[in-house]
Amino acid sequence: MSPPAVFTIPPGESFVDALARGLMEETAGDPLALAGMLILLPTRRSCRALREAFLRRSGGRPLLLPRMRPIGDADEEEMAFAGDGDLTLPPAAPGLSRQLLLTRLIMGFQPGGGDPPSAEQAATLARELGRLLDQVHTEGLDFTRLKDLVPEDYAAHWQRTLDFLAILTTHWPAILESRGWMEAALRRNRLIGMQADRWEAAPPATPGLAAGSTGAIPATARLLSVVARLPAGRLILPGLDRQMDEESRRTLDQTHPQYGLYQLLDRLEIGPDDVVLWPGCPAGRRDRLISELMRPAATTDAWRRLGGGYGSITGAALSGVTRLTCPGPREEAAAIALMMREVLETDGRTAALVTPDRDLARRTAAELRRYGIEIDDSAGRPLPLTAVGAFLSLTAAMVSEDFAPHATLAALKHPLAAGGLTPGAFRARVRRLELRALRGPRPAPGIAGLDAALETSDPLRPWLAQMAGAAAPFQDLVSRPEAPFSALLEAHVSFAEWLATDAATTGAGRLWRGAAGEAAAGFIADLAEAAPALPPIRGRSYPGLLEALMPGCVVRPAWGGHPRLAIWGPLEARLQRADRLILGGLNEGCWPPDSSADPWMSRPMRKGFGLPLPERRIGLAAHDFAEAFAAPEVVLTRAARVEGAPTVPSRWLLRLDAVLAAAGIAPADSPGPSAADWLAWQQERDRPRRFARPAPPAPRPPLAARPRSLSATAIETWMRDPYAIYARRILGLEALEPIDADPGAADYGSLVHGALDAFLKALPSGPLPADALDRLIAFGRDSFAAVTRPGLWAFWWPRFERIAAWFVEQEADRRALVAAARSEISGRLELAAPGGPFLVTAKADRIDRLKDGTLAIIDYKTGAPPPVKEVAAGFAPQRPIEAAIARHGGFPGLPATEVTDLLYWRLSGGQPGGEERPAGSDVAALTDQAIAGLAELISRFDDETTPYAARPHPEMAPKYSDYLHLARVREWASAEEGEE
Secondary structure, X not given: OOOOOEEEEOOOOOHHHHHHHHHHHHHOOOHHHHHOOEEEEOOHHHHHHHHHHHHHHOOOOOOOOOEEEEOOOOOHHHXXXXXXXXXXXXXXXXXXXXXXXXXXXXXXXXXXXOOOOOHHHHHHHHHHHHHHHHHHHHOOOOHHHXXXXXXXXXXXXXXXXXXXXXXXXXXXXXXXHHOOOEOHHHHHHHHHHHHHHHHHHOOOOOOEEEEOOOOOOHHHHHHHHHHHHOOOEEEEEEOOOOOOOHHHHHOOOOOOOOHHHXXXXXXXXXXXXXXXXXXXXXXXXXXXXXXXXXXXXXXXXXXXXXXXXXXXXXXXXXXXXXXXXXXXXXXHHHXXXXXXXXXXXXXXXXXXXXXXXXXXXXXXXXXXXOOOOXXXXXXXXXXXXXXXXXXXXXXXXXXXXXXXXXXXXXXXXXXXXXXXXXXHHHHHHHHHHHHHHHEOOOOOOHHHHHHHHOOOOOOHHHHHHHHHHHHHHHHHHHOXXXXXHHHHHHHHHHHHHHHHOOOOOOHHHHHOOHHHHHHHHXXXXXXXXXXXXXXXXXXXXXXXXXXXXXXXXXXXXXXXXXXXXXXXOXXXXXXXXXXXXXXXXXXXXXXXXXOOOOOOOOHHHHXXXXXXOOOHHHHHHHHHHHHHHOOOOEEEEEEOEEOOEEOOEOHXXXXXXXXXXXXXXXXXXXOOOOHHHHHHHHHHHHOOOOOOOOOOOOOOOOHHXXXXXXXXXXHHHHHHOHHHHHHHHHOOOOOOOOEOOOOOHHHHHHHHHHHHHHHHHHOOOOOOOOOHHHHHHHHHHHHHOOOOOHHHHHHHHHHHHHHHHHHHHHHHHHOOOEEEEEEEEEEEEEEOOOOOOEEEEEEEEEEEEEOOOOEEEEEEEOOOOOOHHHHHHOOOOHHHHHHHHHHOOOOOOOOOOOEEEEEEEEOOOXXXXXEEEEOOOOHHHHHHHXXXXXXXXXXXXXXXXXXXXXOOOHHHOOOOOOOOOOOOHHHHOOHHHOOO
């Protein structure tokens, strides 16, 4: 064969455009000459990109294009027609069937004799195991080499994993053969090898080119070397650094972008000097800078000589480079979208975002939609992030969680949920169900529990019965300890289609339409075909297993979103260019990615087995960055903080700073807007034209609308935050209970109050019996019977036991002073006011009639009682108001008499279980102040000019209010008022 003919297209050139230009100039317009060529490219997308490049080069004129084929897609029919031996290779194992077969094997693996992995855990491990198998076949290795790894050299869990791999790889080929399949990577390698053998034996007369590949796969590297030596063959490499010095070449490792290319040159037995530039490609102005930027760590001492005239880096290398550090991902995406939108102001100009960060890609696409621009992300969208994928996950979770409130509302409020009704009617029913059954404490499990939470005549009950009938087969399977996966999948899809049906369209018609629906339908069909490979699974493992399998399905739109804007992954950008190339997400852990751990082989095991280390991904990412960084106009963006945590700039940005500092080059101002301009414009887009701080609300309702009756608790709120009384009593607004509410401090207080109330009603007077503590504990058990959650019981009950011990001890000492104790007693007091009579009500926790004829009022506090100074100032008026009611005989069964004691019993449940605190030293004065203060307060609010102001005394404002958002407190309250 001929000596290898190897070319390179420098990073600064658009690879596909340069390739198309060179071939069209070479054929000099001869359409047959161009059509007779075969071009091997890395991916199908690169084939499409080259076709588009030919179209651009021809100015839209019709062309007979060369044959373009991905390197891994060997032409089996052509080789069979040529009589190249036996080509009856089995088909590649379908991806889902393969993953489920591996899942089944892993489910039987019991590391260390422990429990086997669950179905969802096994599916995740199966995906990683599949990658390991692919890597082994890609590298051309054989699992028989496992015997060369010494188990004694590794930790015990790695030894068990090694044993499992040995067993798996012994039987795995037979499992595939029994189903008539073979590994996709192994099949690809064999086809590529057959193609290479065929061309070595009979070199084709027609020109053949292999372009854009780095030869990272050994089988591909062999084919590239064969193509390079064909009489009419040529190999075109992407971005070979021909300026690298000899010392750097010797120290290349897997993290270097040129590692794979120089390995390929070694295979071809040539050096970089034997590689020539593709015709029409001048050396780029940034080539030297990129070479130094990517210099191996072992030779970076050469940077010290950059400032002394060594090399040829000048400020011109930074022409067209913009650095943009944004506060966070949202600002980064918005600035990128703005830069891409600005490109459209010039006819014919193009822009592309290149990033491995799919979150940034999706954010940018969303920001572009603000400009009315739809854009195609080359990476597509994982099925779980689409509407139909989320709907399938949510419906599975709802049934698996026995229609728990959060899971139920998440599924039923999904846009695809309709249940045979119009969307509006269905949403109305879901909202009613939420209010009547799903807010507050959790109802009993299942739809039966929801039904039980409704009133007998509630019109929602027939609707729930319909849903129960539709969900019954799926719910029955999910509740089983073991169920066939195929049956679970079928029942789930049937229920999802029922729930997605609306008044006009079937559920199937709504679920499986559009690009996402078609992809989901294909996924479900493939999964149904593969399902028999899995043994019966625990029913409640189904949602987790489904979520573990769905990410493998990616939804890509059938049509590109925009002809001049694009979002590419780093691989696609390697062969393409745009007038403005934006490299986004340049933070460590993103670009380059972290070196993730392999759950099946440790680093020493991989090295001993012959697999590349995880850092090889960093080398590939470095090559992508170097290729893209050489673009004539490039923007480098990163977020300074992500999710509130500071980020580390990409190592290549840090290296760039180091090289520029060593060379004595200051970043040059590129023509056009600066980084500060883009950030300022992005912020300006979301900044209102003016900031108007709203005034605190001060509604003045008419006297007829103002309340004429309030409880003592509400009167305290009236003093501290009148707006809350306005919202609650005049507007009639009540806060909704939380969804699936846990019992809180208020519920705990109610339970304690209930137990103490039952105790005092049983023993209202006289000395306590010897078994008083046991009786109080028994009342406590009755009260706490409503607590069904073991965690809450474990937290609350020991506290109550300490409270009970303190209470009985305190009560035993107090009984000598008490004639009779009354608990949970309601009273009322009517006061004359300018607007008419005003009724004040109260409910006392406890009132003791003392033997001297006076009264004592005791308030139980499971939380902190108010400070004495607040009681004296009138901002904690509940106990003095109760004393005023008692003075005027407002408590039934108690004489009108003075209260001599106002006490707080703080029942903390600590050590000790409680303590007694007086509300004040002069109870009579507090009572007088309460009556006078009430009269003044009522009189003031009977004046229609008095507003129901929000928090008029910030220092005395309540710690919590249901109406803070309604009063827009955070918008007008100052920092001095303590607002966070």
